[in-house]
Amino acid sequence: MGSTNQYDAIVIGAGHNGLTTAAYLAKSGLRTVVLERNPYIGGATVSRELHSGWTYSNCSYVCSLLRPEITRDLELPRHGLQVIPYGGGVTFTRDGDYFGNYSDHEQQYREMCRHSKRDANAYERFSTDVMKQTRLIRPFLMRTPPDPTSLHPSQLRELARFGKAFAELGEEGFADALRFWTASIGDFLDGYFETDVLKTHMAGSAIIGTALGVYSPGTAYVLLHHYMGDVDGSIGAWGFARGGMGAVSGALQSALFSFGGEVRVDAGVSRVIVKNGQTQGVALENGDEVHAPLVVSSLDPRRTFTKIMAAEDLPPKLVQAARNFKIRGSSGKLNIALDGLPHFTGLDQRSPLMKGDMHCIDSLERMERAYDDWKAKRWSRDPYIDMLIPTQVDPTMAPPGKHMMTVFVQYCPPELSTGEWTDADRDAFGKTVVDQISRHSPDFKNLILHMEVRTPREIENEVGLTEGNIFMGELTFDQLLFNRPFPGYAQYRGPVKGMYLCGSGSHPGGGVMAAPGANCAREILSDLRRPALVPGSYSDD
Amino acid sequence: MNTLATRPAHDPRAMLETPFHPRIAAANGLQSWYNWKGYVSAERLDQIEFEYFAIRNATAVFDISPMTKYRIEGPDSEAFLNRLFTRDVRKIREGRVGYGVWCDDAGQVQDDGTLFHTGPDLWRLCSQERCLDWLHWSALGYDVRITDETASVAALAVQGPTSCSTLRAMGLSGIETLKPFELRSFPFHDGELMVSRTGFTGDLGYEIWTSTALALPLWDALFAAGEHFLIKPIGSAALNIARIEAGFIMAGADFVPAEQGVRHGRSRSPFELGLDWLVDFDKGQFTGRRALLAERASGSRYRFVKLDVEGNKPATNSFIFGAGQRKVVGTVTSAVWCPTAKSNVAMASLDMPYGRPGEELWAEIYYMRELKWTRVMARAKVMETPVFDPPRRRQTPAPRF
Structure with missing residues (x-):
């Protein structure tokens, strides 16, 4: 056993959560190594130059949920991270008009009035209600979910904390919480708004990354998940990481290095070595072994417990739970290098609306139909897209005057009715999306210089997310809090001594928050009886 | 689906201008503006002391066009408003104005405002906050029509000891007989001015309401008539001093409108705002009545x-x-x-x-x-x-x- 392969802790996967856990372990003085399968780090928080001069945020593409407590504590700005807020957004309608979502309150009010004065007014109520619910959840993002079956005082205290937060919501807020966690976004929005295009614009964030339709129960919570971040205290705001999302993982890696941690790329883990119910280290795909008493997996729970851990080392019930874990592929991604800024019908090129998220689907029915295609194992013929051109805000990602476009696409099934995805299928999927955008942007096609098209097949193969599920498991109530990923495993501890989970499959879920990684590190350090150094939440008040 | 034809043209401007803007901009030596519900509004045009004493010593003119205004009409309008307001609006006869508050079901104040009984089955509600959606909810079952007329009505507050003299000089004959909270219409050019003896200063004063087309002629006639009565345009800062001096509360400053509160328990009932006199339990059902009865029995917070x-x-x-x-x-x-x-x-x-x-x-x-x-x-x-x-x-x- 070479000493160079002996560590205190191994973290599998150099995504943002793996790097966060590793940074805290290294900061605590543990000899820590992160093992990454790809030749580059980042996982789904990655920037790559696939066309010379253009940087893509290949997977995740915007930033809001990254916990500010971690950003500050690990000094990520000093390590190169800058998150720039963006505003605006627009949904193009089939009649050549659009609904614009301004970041300025009064402009937004007037634009909503153009569609419905009542809706413009109802939006204030909607925002208040959403804000109430984010305030319920936010304090628990940087905390380990309690074990609801334990009578241990610490667990009872955590449960009491939940109870108190609920009580503080008041009667209506309490009822709203239950609705938010269980209702469909369509039903929920119907309770506020009468204009379809407005509802559709809002509904997008409730289905992103989720293999559910706008009228499927549980989608309202997914919307909440997208509203509970903040940029500089502005709750619900989103920003671009300057230089692409890879800047987040880059800064985390730099922080890790500053604490003496290591990262090895091209180091795919084939198996976690377990002896006598205790982890010993990992075997790599190249046959090498790396040893440590502590093995932390940032991979999704399905992959962790069915691919790199042997069933005989695990409780049978857990293996079943991992197999049944809802981690369904529902989305694809296009990253496009553009020769210039495209024109969109009806919109001035300098409009602030273009600096935000743009969409080409204008009714909840169309969104539901798009989901119907997924159920039939087809990509949506009329997909929902979340399209941004970050180069209007970030000058670093394309040559001057040129632009980069990121297009998140839903729905895109993990497997087609015709069988496995083929390259031809992938190209046809890309064409479907480009055609839809072209209907609202006549010069768009001619500006395309290079395009990366990713279906669940590419995302799983290249990033490692099972079925390409961006949240490492759906954010439905059956898989949240003390049920995430499975009952009994919500406190980041695996079924084997020395084995932990730190990925987005654990509480509080995905979306480049780094909270699972930090919470996991806190539990590990507590188990090792080392000084606590992972920060808690800022007070929201 | 909506069609393009039914939707107004898109207006990308960040801020709107009121119908009086050309005159106020010309008078605004300090160029100190603020955003009042999306309208460029003067915060102060001159030294605040001078503006304040225009209210208390002469005639001050404040542009209240951005104030939220709803037109409420129909055979059930009185019954609807009586269900909305905590006070008995049946006592606000035609030609009169009443101040009041309205609550949510929990008896928490949504907003306060003034209600103008402008004609048979015709009312105008002026409020600090927008509440169109709440009005529509409350109107279910009533034969009423509710229209947001904020942008189509130009309005000025004309306040101060010489305000009546100014309006008389402007040709509003008999204006001196207008009682507090009374309103009257006067012909003006090819239209009319609706004048109410109301205001937010606690002083002698009036509010003048007209069509946007008559806004600039109104301003010009007013300032010509008021010159010798030392008329002066003012901004919101001076008005705020006057309203606190007079003891008037303001939504957003002295209470959180119930619908906007994110934190449970931060809103207030009418009793908790010293507005007991606005709650009439004898008039029949109104929104929040049950909660307010309970509060009266068990005590306020x-x-x-x-x-x-x-x-x-x-x-x-x-x-x-x-x-x-x-x-x-x-x-x-x-x-x-x-x-x-x-x-x-x-x-x-x-x-x-x-x-x-x-x-x-x-x-x-x-x-x-x-x-x-x-x-x-x-x-x-x-x-x-x-x-x-x-x-x-x-x-x-x-x-x-």
Whole structure:
């Protein structure tokens, strides 16, 4: 056993959560190594130059949920991270008009009035209600979910904390919480708004990354998940990481290095070595072994417990739970290098609306139909897209005057009715999306210089997310809090001594928050009886 | 699906201008603007002292066009409004104006506003906050039509001791016989002016309502007539001093409109805002009645008070302490030095049972002079009446100055 392969802790996967856990372990003085399968780090928080001069945020593409407590504590700005807020957004309608979502309150009010004065007014109520619910959840993002079956005082205290937060919501807020966690976004929005295009614009964030339709129960919570971040205290705001999302993982890696941690790329883990119910280290795909008493997996729970851990080392019930874990592929991604800024019908090129998220689907029915295609194992013929051109805000990602476009696409099934995805299928999927955008942007096609098209097949193969599920498991109530990923495993501890989970499959879920990684590190350090150094939440008040 | 034809044209401007904007912009020497519900509005045009004394000494003109205005009409309009408001609106006869509040089901104040009974089955509701959606909810089952007419009505507040003289000079004959909270129409050019004896200053004053097309002719006629009565355009800053001096509360400053509150328990009932006189349990059902009956039986959580604060430092954002200076019993919501009444007034929300009339409390005041901060504890006595309430406010016929 070479000493160079002996560590205190191994973290599998150099995504943002793996790097966060590793940074805290290294900061605590543990000899820590992160093992990454790809030749580059980042996982789904990655920037790559696939066309010379253009940087893509290949997977995740915007930033809001990254916990500010971690950003500050690990000094990520000093390590190169800058998150720039963006505003605006627009949904193009089939009649050549659009609904614009301004970041300025009064402009937004007037634009909503153009569609419905009542809706413009109802939006204030909607925002208040959403804000109430984010305030319920936010304090628990940087905390380990309690074990609801334990009578241990610490667990009872955590449960009491939940109870108190609920009580503080008041009667209506309490009822709203239950609705938010269980209702469909369509039903929920119907309770506020009468204009379809407005509802559709809002509904997008409730289905992103989720293999559910706008009228499927549980989608309202997914919307909440997208509203509970903040940029500089502005709750619900989103920003671009300057230089692409890879800047987040880059800064985390730099922080890790500053604490003496290591990262090895091209180091795919084939198996976690377990002896006598205790982890010993990992075997790599190249046959090498790396040893440590502590093995932390940032991979999704399905992959962790069915691919790199042997069933005989695990409780049978857990293996079943991992197999049944809802981690369904529902989305694809296009990253496009553009020769210039495209024109969109009806919109001035300098409009602030273009600096935000743009969409080409204008009714909840169309969104539901798009989901119907997924159920039939087809990509949506009329997909929902979340399209941004970050180069209007970030000058670093394309040559001057040129632009980069990121297009998140839903729905895109993990497997087609015709069988496995083929390259031809992938190209046809890309064409479907480009055609839809072209209907609202006549010069768009001619500006395309290079395009990366990713279906669940590419995302799983290249990033490692099972079925390409961006949240490492759906954010439905059956898989949240003390049920995430499975009952009994919500406190980041695996079924084997020395084995932990730190990925987005654990509480509080995905979306480049780094909270699972930090919470996991806190539990590990507590188990090792080392000084606590992972920060808690800022007070929201 | 909506069609392009049914939707108004997109307006990408960040801020709108009121119909009076050309005149106000020309008069605004300080170019100090603020955003009032999306409209460019003057915060101050001249020194604030000069503007304030235009209110109390001559005639001050404030553009209230951005104020939210709803037209409510139909055979059930009175019944609908009576269900909405906590007071009995049947007592607001045609040609009269009433101040009131409306609550949610929990008896928490959504907003306050003035209700103008402008014609048979025809009303105008002016409010601080937008509430179209709430009005529509409340109107279910009533035969009423509710229209947001904010953008189509131009309005000026004309306030101060010489305001009546100014309007008389402008040709509004008989205006001096208009009683407080009464309204009357006068022909003007090819249209008319609706004039109400209302305002937010606690002084003799009027509000003039007209079509946007007549806005500039109104302004010009008003300022020509008012020249010798020392008429002056003012901004919101001076108005705010006057309204605190007069003891008027403002949504967003002195209470959180119930629908906007994110934190449970931060809203207030009418009782908790000192507006008991606006709640009429005998008029029949109204929204929030059951909760307010329960509150009357079991007691309120808070009391809203006007405080006479010792010294001359405004108790802005101050904590209020009990008699022993040990316990914080509330916070100040609005405070100002009153230049006419020469007193230091604060309005505060206190925990019950503090704030009984005449009770002596303490205000913790921080003030800065040349970067040096000083903390003083000032005696604060609960007042029963506002410090400024001149007879001219009520006199009819209105006195000439």
